[in-house]
Amino acid sequence: MTPIARWLLGALVFAAPGVVALAAFAAAGDIGGRWTLFAALALYLAVLLLARPLILGVAAVQAAVDRMAAGEAATSDVETLSPTVRELWLAVGRWARASRQKLAAREAELASTQAVLTALPDPLILLDERRRIVRANLAANELLGMRLVDRDLAVALRHPAVLAAADAVLRGEEARIVEFDITTPVERHLSARLAALRPHTAEEAAAVLTLHDLTAAKRSERLRADFVANASHELRTPLASLIGFIETLRGPAHDDGTARDHFLAIMAEQSQRMKRLVDDLLSLSRIEMNEHRPPTERIDLGGVLRTVADLLGQRAEARDMRIVLDLPRGACEVLGDADELAQVFQNLLDNAIKYSRPGTPIEVTTRPSPRFLMGARPGERPAAIAVMVRDHGDGIPREHLPRLTERFYRVDAARSRELGGTGLGLAIVKHIVNHHRGALDIDSELGEGSIFTVHLPMP
Template sequence: MIKNNIWRAIINYFFILLIFLAILQFYFFYHLNLGWALLTSFIFALGLGWIFFKQVISPLKKINTVTKAISQGNLNQELPLYEQKEVSQLAQNINDLVRQQKKILAQITAEKNRMQTILNSMTEGVVALDNQGNVLLLNSAVENFLGVTREAYLGKNILNLIRNYDLERAVKQALKSERPITQEFQLIYPEPNFYYLKATPLKNQEQEKEGIVLLLRNITKEKKLDQMRTEFVANVSHELRTPLTSISGFLETLREGAIDDPAAAHRSLEIMSQETNRLAKLIDELLHLSKIEERRVVHRWQLVQLKEIINQVAVTFQPQAQQKSLTLTVEIPVELPSISGDPDLLAQVLTNLVDNSIKYTLPGGQVLIRATTYRDNVQVEVKDTGIGIPPEDLPRVFERFYRVEKARARELGGIGVGLAIVKHIIKAHGGSIKAESIPNQGSSFKVTLPAEVRSEM
């Protein structure tokens, strides 16, 4: 192609020169020396053709290959500038064009990356579907929710990605009605979680349907809190109700004549007074718990010798333990660092723990209070050989009013806030508590408190 062009140019030059020379010879010499004219035109034509090739064809050839590469997407091309002005300008223009394109492309890529980063940094899951319900896009949150990788599900139907009947129905409804739909649903895998879904149909500028965007939020925690609150209210009402029922029952008995029978009246009053005390105690503990939960309690920061508190609590509980023929032992190292906190509250922690241990240990068992130093912490363990806590209840024992077996716990006089109080006191002291238990073998509560560190409240 290029070679053809050269020869065509040379032949053109040759004929023009030949005619020019022939006319020149006729004009000046009145006769024609054809051999000389042919030779001279040919030499000049070659020379001119070579110049033409150098200045126009060769640069054009280069431009040709470069523009081809550009059109195939390779933008890392730069053309050299040439002597010939027009060609040089063309090369310059092409270079500018490429530079411009590169800039726009970089901008678009940056924009796209930014969008991707934003999508992926969202805690909500985002899935975009086309009109048939096939997956166009999903973000990292969805990958995390479902434990899948994006690539495996692009282009596949939503049912392949999320196997959930309610979700698919919501998507279909939203696509059909062209209105956003919100819904809650539960996914079983990889873990049973609740999700809030908002399905918003998309429209393009011509108001045509353009698929749908799903927004997913994990609301398992909220659901759980909600349930806890409902249970709490139910439990509190129940706990308040029980003594009240008893009191009003005996009041009724008194009114219906028992008041005239001194023995019966006395017994009724006795029980009513007991129940009133129970009610008062319950309300006290509730107030106590709510105060601790508000973290307003630890205002008496001082250096506390845990050793003294442990011994004191052990002495207090010794008669109770003996009554149930339990052995209550205390193990304290000689050197136990002091900690900072409120001695009364810390005594309350131990009291609640030891009280529980004694309550839930069958006669003949053992209760052990052991203090150890662990790094910069003091650890106090209350361990018993009691009935233990089933593993599924273990994570919930620190909840207010949570009891493993309600009937038995009430029989034993518990109201179910003891461990909740313990946990909050420990938390207010900057410590932690851990419960371990094997059913029918015993439980162990380990309280860890920072040694001699005064925390700011």
Template sequence: MSEIDNGTQKSRGLAGQIVGRIIRARYILAIAVLALALVLVSGVSFPVLLFLGIVLLLAVAAFTPVQGPQEKQSSRSEGMEGGLSRISGERLAEQLPDPMILFDAGGMVLYANKAAREAFQPLTEDTVLYLRFRAPEMHGLIQGVIADGQPRAIDYFERLPLDRWYKAMAMALDAGAGKQASFVLLFRDQTEMRRIDRMRSDFIANASHELRTPLASLRGFIETLQGPARNDEAARDRFLQIMQKQAERMARLIDDLLSLSRLEMKAHIAVTQSVDLANVLNHVVDTLTPLANGLEVTIERQIPAGSVKVMGDRDELIQVFQNLLENACKYGQSGKRVIVRLEEDGNSAGRDVVASIQDFGPGIPSEHLPRLTERFYRVDVETSRAQKGTGLGLAIVKHILTRHRGRLVIRSQVGEGSTFVVRFNAPEGRS
């Protein structure tokens, strides 16, 4: 079968070559047919006619141009060049996401793409780069590449209209002999990377600070117990209780740090399970009722008797509402009551499930509300530590709700209490 297939392919290839030659020689063939027609009209005998036909066919074969490999490659290259020529360099540059500026040996802008015009307004042709970018490092970059044509790069900070960090790269373009030299400036936006690095540094600094305080306390008490209070039984019992509390504080902080780390690792993984949020809230209320009773706080439930389904991870949602309800009981203790509410909100965009936890405590000043979900941010540091807070609880809540495509809204009025509202997009149908 393979030999037959190979023979068929060769036959098709030969037929294709013959057809191609005929197409290329169509004008010569037309002349040959016309000549034969004239000979026939003139009454020439068949042997002479046959001889003339053979001569004409040989002439066609001899004078038909045949494309060799180099000619074929040249033809293909010409076709590619024709296609590329239709896509102008300016059109390509306009689509680049990073700013790009062409300039001459005098530092004058020859062209700036759309990203550059938007990032570095005002920037037009004939703008002098030295006047637009006044930072000394930018002047050094431009002057250096003009002087020796060697590519180089610097870190550049643009303050207006917004703080942006760029990696600015300059290089010379090959203009060709006899043409004016030109150069290109490329800017790679590093702002997000810098922001993440700064957040990481701040996070490490804050975590270190939070751990250093209890560690220093533990070391101090251990030294005291080894020295002056070695035989003081009353002091030993008091110090050991304080040391236990400090150790528990460090354990809570480490647990919260590990929780944040785990959440960040799976932040991109969407939840696929359906969970009964009414059951979750009832479980959280049952769990924290002893804590509330100890603080003389009453928890009121406004939760439907039936199931209310949302897409979510049960354990993570329990963590969210335990955190919110525990905060309401501790920080809203003076209000003596907390309301846990669950309802469905139908609108034109679909059905939302809204869970809220409301306390009637001192409330939160409005200037603190935008920053409550930041790591280690506290409205009152001493109160937070007295309530055994780590400053990471609401940051964990935010991370979990982001993964669940949920929204956290915080409403508070000083002297009237606070309400933490969690809104979910409900799945289709209800069981």
């Protein structure tokens, strides 16, 4: 109904009781018919005039509220409104402002909740009652390598145990935890926790699925178990031989002087081997304990390299080998721990002497490092120096290179043991280099030899 029609009709309703009263007077003969008609008309016109601001004002307020509901700006000319309607309009305005503020607060709250979900480091997925993904955070999209929203969970995670758990939770059963492996985009061991959401969220999410990456934990658990097994095995072998010889010396060889000397020599060698192993294990654990605190002392790398080369010179000569040092003229300073770095180059030169061909040289050279190292402080990128230890031996087959720095890993275990090796030398090198925030590169060419390059940060 248009505002005018509403005004005319409204005035008629307001005037109705007066008109009825006039009609009653006319019926009783108190007033004449013509006067009644005239009075009724006058009454209607008066009501029309008096009710105009009220009825048209209310219609204007209604139109303004409708426009507000439709999202338009709420405007009304307050000056033209009657006092009663103006009060009504101002009250509507106050209510609208209060609801806008409440809405803005809700929206801010929702936005911050969404920001928290997005930034959560662990993957999080919300499912509706039909197992469709209604929300997934950044970590979830990255882990599963796709945009997840609107897909069925089965498309994102094909694991039957996870899907069964999701179905059970959506049927109203208790929260569940499932461990499983995925192979794409990369191999990972994950744990999924599924729980129902009551009440459902605004986007109709009925269950929440959180994923926890257990890959690193599983790997370190396996490494630790392997390490204990390997270390016990390495210790048991010389120990078994010591026990065997002690029994022989107490029994059959008790009075045999020549045999006794021979066995004692082997026993001394085996005990030395055990001592080396224990020493190496201890220094490895000491380095690991300090690994988070990089050294900050300036030391002269040239001095360290010369001392180590002198120390191992005789052993090299015994195999008709020469250690050739090619160092910069002036002092060559790095940020480091002199004892640890001496150990690094001692282990590398020791390997070169042991595994390279007799009669060949071992070259130690330095040059500016092309690698970008991480500094002792976050974000720091210090200049670095590269020290290369190069031998001309048989080289190492390519497939072994990535595993050489693992504890007890050897290319030829029998040969290493025969040469008195513990298989920990390169693991120690790797940890010391890590402690220095440096890097280790291993290159090898079969038949040509190997190059071990240590990159170290300069002050």
